[in-house]
Amino acid sequence: MNGPVVRLISFSLMTLGVFFSLASAIGIVRFPDVYTRLHAGTKALTGGALFILFGAALQCGSWQAAAKILLIAGFFLVTNPIATHAIARACYRHGILPEPAHLDHYGKTLKRRDLK
């Protein structure tokens, strides 16, 4: 499974993944507040890592190794977004508000719960 077409697809997937990871890193440095940084850190990074892992799964010879890599990809797909979700929720409860927010459903729900 090492034909030139497969390698081409694999390397282009990896390049796409590296691009997304780089964009994520730049976003974490450049974005203004916590929530936008988390946005860069989770979406772009998850996408980048998934593309790199798919590329690696195409490269490796046996299907067992490919399955292992796909399992890692699934693990990453589950853990990274929920970690970001937990961080964002902790930030909100700590009192850090997104500055230009117009809609705040979560805050409203929390207030309602307090009143009860």
Next chain:
Amino acid sequence: MNPALTGFIFLLLIATAVSACLMKDILSSVIALSVFGVLLSIVFSILQAPDVALTQAVINSGMITSIFLVAYSQTMKVRSGEDNTRVIKTYYPFRTDEMVILFICIGLGFFLWKGIVPMGFSSLSGDAANHYINFAGVETGASNIVAAVLFDYRGFDTLGEIAVIFTTVTGISILFEGSRYHRSSSGLSFIVRRSMAFVIPLIILYASSIVLMGHLSPGGGFQGGTVLATASICFCVVYGSSFEAARIHPWIKETLESTGCLFFAGLGLIGLCTGAGFLANGAAGFPLGTQGTFISGGSIPLLNMAVGMKVGAGLSSLFYSMVKILEAPFEGIPGEVE
């Protein structure tokens, strides 16, 4: 391995270590230390020491970070009654006493370096190392030479390591035993709880595979036990420590830990009874099996299981005894949006 990549990782390693020392905020310092641990595990896997890399990845970036964070929150909470603002001292990067410590560290590093250079980096020196490489498979039946050294040739040292962990866990449990705050948070949000329900079985599966395959592939009791303790830490953090205590009672953990210790010592005593010496493997009559199959290595898989039980239960009860005080009522509003 590409020397440019190795050099780059080493430079990053030094940079994270220095930044962990110089950061004024303890929290950032702990996170820099965690990054340092991940880089160190990459370095170990480049140096072809996957056992150490596994240990390093789990312990330094998972266990130590979480334990440091818990300790940090504990100390912050003690002070929270009088003054909640973070005190930032005026801090000069190089005071005289720190210069003295820096000088001692650099001097020690220099002499270590001078000690390593004559030994050579790639060639093995000493009869013991050559003996292990050449005869470990024949004498112990284990494919993983590290496991063979750890549980057969140097089994007594491993018993000492277990005793160290046992003492640590006992000491910390006694230290935190008399706490009055037996409250638990309700854990993280519904999304996190549901998602971790998918992840935690995989973690436990991985841990048990590391323990059971310790004589065949990199890993073993220490690594697998630590991964098992990580699953328990996930329970404590994600579902709250009362959930953890309800599912796995602390008493069960203590029993498991002591049983692991006794099992290890008992397996050693079998060797003594047969007249082959404490912790003897093949000479004591354990069937060595064929090298590379699941049932091989004599007593090594059993010792791996004992160590896995011991380390997993010990570290998780250590974390539980630390975290159960932390979860005070100010943690937040329980429950989640439906």
